[in-house]
Amino acid sequence: MAAHRARRWTLGGLVSLVAAALVTAVLITTTGSGANRASAAPTAVTWSDDFDGSAGSAPDPAKWTIETGGSGNGNHELQYYTPGNRNAALDGEGHLVITARKNTDSALQCWNGTCQYSSARLNTARTFSQAYGHFESRIKIPRGRGVWPAFWMLGNDLGSAGWPNSGEIDIMENVGHEPGVVHGTIHGPGYSGSGGLGAAYTLPDGKAFADDFHVFAVDWSPTAITWSVDGHVYETRTPADLGGKKWVYDHPFFLILNLAVGGDWPGSPDSATSFPQTMTIDYVRVSTSDTGGSTGSTGKSGAMKGIGGMCVDVAGASTTDGTPIQLHDCTGADAQKWTLGSDGTVRALGKCLDVRGGSTGDGTPVQLYTCNGSKAQQWTYTAAHDLTNVGADKCLDATGGSAADGTRLQIWTCGGTANQKWIVG
CATH class of the missing domain: 2.60.120.200 (Jelly Rolls)
Known part of the structure; x- marks a missing residue:
């Protein structure tokens, strides 16, 4: 053996x-x-x-x-x-x-x-x-x-x-x-x-x-x-x-x-x-x-991992509205702990994952923002591990397909690629 x-x-x-x-x-x-x-x-x-x-x-x-x-x-x-x-x-x-x-x-x-x-x-x-x-x-x-x-x-x-x-x-x-x-x-x-x-x-x-x-x-x-x-x-x-x-x-x-x-x-x-x-x-x-470790159900909480096993992270662990969301080495910090809410929100540090300006355009960055109930903060997590913004009908995406530390996250037309796949919990 x-x-x-x-x-x-x-x-x-x-x-x-x-x-x-x-x-x-x-x-x-x-x-x-x-x-x-x-x-x-x-x-x-x-x-x-x-x-x-x-x-x-x-x-x-x-x-x-x-x-x-x-x-x-x-x-x-x-x-x-x-x-x-x-x-x-x-x-x-x-x-x-x-x-x-x-x-x-x-x-x-x-x-x-x-x-x-x-x-x-x-x-x-x-x-x-x-x-x-x-x-x-x-x-x-x-x-x-x-x-x-x-x-x-x-x-x-x-x-x-x-x-x-x-x-x-x-x-x-x-x-x-x-x-x-x-x-x-x-x-x-x-x-x-x-x-x-x-x-x-x-x-x-x-x-x-x-x-x-x-x-x-x-x-x-x-x-x-x-x-x-x-x-x-x-x-x-x-x-x-x-x-x-x-x-x-x-x-x-x-x-x-x-x-x-x-x-x-x-x-x-x-x-x-x-x-x-x-x-x-x-x-x-x-x-x-x-x-x-993931399904389409709400209530899941924990690290959200994407391409290369990197974690979705609130830059600098800041709670200021407009703080960028990025990939980062997984540390277990609160800035990397996300909850899929029953209201469609994705939350960390008491605030929501938000599409900047409510835009629907490819390449629009996502950010941390005070929860306000807008479609820019409504997300659907699918069985295929896509995280899709309801307002834009586009997927959370790691820019350029990169897994590098500090890679900014954005929305992009869903393509089923590795940089659009996420595991929660």
């Missing part, structure tokens, strides 16, 4: 990457082929990668960072993670293929000498992170003793909090000598490594995961994380499972895909393990599903 490994992050590699988190996202579970994905008609998908591109091209650098090195990642792994498209490339048919092969390059040095294998590991630490929602990938994994494919997440505060305090959610891990079994696990302070909390899912009828694509997913809310394979739920974890230890799944996490070789948990490949081995990813999608 995943509980047998100590950690899987690279201190020198990942900590330097966790500087910026960008978007929130959505998806619908489907077990069809890439050609059938469109028929699923996912709503409000705000981050995804379908790996469309020419054969041999590297993964999109606007979405993925490719890690490099042969440190063993704290698990005595035997591979060197290479840059570019050497071991991670599109196949031209809508897939990303991560290939583990025997190494013939003497220049690749690992913790134990010249590396025996090469492979790839990708993350979204610089480009995307999200708190809560539905996280899903459709993957065909490799087979054979000593291979270790994974789809997982780490907290975006890894650089400051360190592991395991930042948290880890393993959506799918497989060790090659268990061809029909995958594992889902959480790691946090006091329950990491061998103490990680997880469960296994076994395919029926003796089938192997390497024989076909399967959909691996988690649904994550403020109070629970639930794992599924092909839509079959097999595990749920809540704070009650921790025996008083800290639940650290309350902030954005970023995504990781990798194919390791060897290590303390899977052991080394043996004479029956053939190379190259491939991990083929059809897509990755993320959603701000209703399990992420």
Whole structure:
């Protein structure tokens, strides 16, 4: 089980990457082929990668960072993670293929000498992170003793909090000598490594995961994380499972895909393990599903999070009429605590979220203002996580699609984009 490994992050590699988190996202579970994905008609998908591109091209650098090195990642792994498209490339048919092969390059040095294998590991630490929602990938994994494919997440505060305090959610891990079994696990302070909390899912009828694509997913809310394979739920974890230890799944996490070789948990490949081995990813999608902590109902209160997991904030915590509303790192301050009122208002610091001048034009800034019952202060919060101003029939929007600290909020024609999606509570 995943509980047998100590950690899987690279201190020198990942900590330097966790500087910026960008978007929130959505998806619908489907077990069809890439050609059938469109028929699923996912709503409000705000981050995804379908790996469309020419054969041999590297993964999109606007979405993925490719890690490099042969440190063993704290698990005595035997591979060197290479840059570019050497071991991670599109196949031209809508897939990303991560290939583990025997190494013939003497220049690749690992913790134990010249590396025996090469492979790839990708993350979204610089480009995307999200708190809560539905996280899903459709993957065909490799087979054979000593291979270790994974789809997982780490907290975006890894650089400051360190592991395991930042948290880890393993959506799918497989060790090659268990061809029909995958594992889902959480790691946090006091329950990491061998103490990680997880469960296994076994395919029926003796089938192997390497024989076909399967959909691996988690649904994550403020109070629970639930794992599924092909839509079959097999595990749920809540704070009650921790025996008083800290639940650290309350902030954005970023995504990781990798194919390791060897290590303390899977052991080394043996004479029956053939190379190259491939991990083929059809897509990755993320959603701000209703399990992420919001519905269209009134009475919700708490932080209002948008693109990049950033909080809606009253600038300077001022209560002066006309104070700008912005995105800001979440601090838990009163200036970031909002209530969806039964009267249609959205309130903080005793005043209302207001469209300046009652304007209906795209780009009109929103502000804090004394509540007056006008349509400029009437909002509808939808099941799709739009916050729509009644007077303008337009959506609350982060200017320019930015997730930067201090980004001003405005109204804009509703487009279903990431910078118009909000989670309350």
